[in-house]
Amino acid sequence: MNKKDYSDVCKKHLQDNDEKDTSIHDEEEPIEPDEQDQLEMQEEEEEEKEEWEEEEEEEEEEKGLNHDDSVKDHKPEIAEGGKERAGEKKEDREQEQKSEEPILTAPETVKVVHEQVPEPTEQEGGVAEHGQEQNQEAQIERREEKEEDRQVKEDEEKEREEEEEEKLSIVHEQEVEEVKKVDVIDRKVIEKDVIERSIKERKEEKIEEKIEEKAEESDPIENIDLKKEVERAEKTIRKHIRETPADHSPFFSREGDCNVYLKLENLQLTGSFKLRGTMNKLLSLSKKEKKTILITASSGNHGAAFAYGVKKLGLRGIIYLPGHTSQAKVDALKYYDVVLKFFGTDCVKTEEHAIKEAVKNSFKYIPPYNDLKIIGGHGTIGIELKRQVERIDAVLVPVGGGGLISGVAGYLKSLDEKIEIIGCQPKNSAVMYESIKAGKILEMESLPTLSDGSAGGIEQGAITFNICKKYVDNFILVSEEEIKEAMKLILEKHFMLIEGAGALSVASFLKAKERFKGKNVVLIISGSKLTLDTLRDVISSGAQENA
């Protein structure tokens, strides 16, 4: 039986019973046995009816709830209430209906319920239990859905957190890497710094070593025994040179309130001290060297001494001269058996060329001053002076390249350090003085000077520079007028012609005579080569002053 058929049956049955029930109650007559049976049946039917009604109500309630979403949340309460009501006693229900609701007959109640709830179709099943199950399933589904949603959210949150954590760990790793990099960079910077410092230190050490080496190289005087060199030269050259006088000068001694001795190297063979050194050098050559061609460059006293020595010793020699050399100087050299060649206009360039030629042709170059044998030979002046002058307080020496003063100072200082050695130079060409002041050999131009014999530069690396640095106590620089005055005075007071370089010591003494008071002073007159033109110039200046 379907729900509709069953409902129709109930309606008919109730209508019948209602009619009977009304009559019975109204009459209130005693009940007969047949009637008793009928009443029992009626009661049973009523109970059945009530049960159906309750079920219908529940079903309708369920449908209504399913239909109206707004009351979905209350479904469990209603469902529970429904069950309670199903368990209530009939009397309670009737009493409740009488007090709360308008009094309706059963068919009316059913009718109302049926109007509110649409009839279920056959496909929907029309069974209340099935609906309840569906609801529960839906509820479970929703719960599950909710659970799933919650789970998904939780998972997403977890995923997000993990991602965040991963990001943070990446950032951390990057930071660590950065720190490492910085650390590495720092280490590299520190290492670089350390390496650079050690390189710098090593460089400085090497520079210091090189300076020391250079000092040793350019300071061979530490290993040189100049005294021995001079003494050896003395033995070597003695028979080839003249012992020049060390004449006391009453005039200059009075001028300076001291004892002045003039060491007259202007009287030496060839007219200057130069023969001492040059002869020592030539005589010191090996047999093989003596057989080779000897070469030098000088238009002055060195050239004359070289030419003299080469001829005297039977050697072969070439002298290079600057193109502008005067005919008088050229003629002076013509008497010796040497070859004269000309190169350039500057003495230094001429000298450089001579050195190149010697190297190129395997000739033996004979230097003018930068050579130990030359110095040693010049030093023999000291040996003579020591013999000639009882007590020497100061020696004034003309200086050019420094060969003469090196030999004299080297020897005398080895005997007595207190002997004062004074270098004398023209202001117009004071290369040695300026170089010592500067601490290194200077390349500097010289101005024209009466002291042409000493004028000119110093060869780089010359040993004379260090010897002068060590042994020369003072320098006195003189003007051209002072040189001229000295030349004139030597002529006037001592009746001798001396050249400008030879007069440097005299000019220097006169310039600083006060400082020599009471002392024994030696003035080295180094050379005699005076041209007629220069002589005229010197005499005329004196004549003008006297006029």
Ligand SMILES: Cc1ncc(COP(=O)(O)O)c(C=O)c1O
């Ligand atoms: C006459 C004269 N005096 C002094 C000197 C300077 O000698 P040194 O170059 O050895 O210093 C020279 C140089 O040639 C000279 O000829």
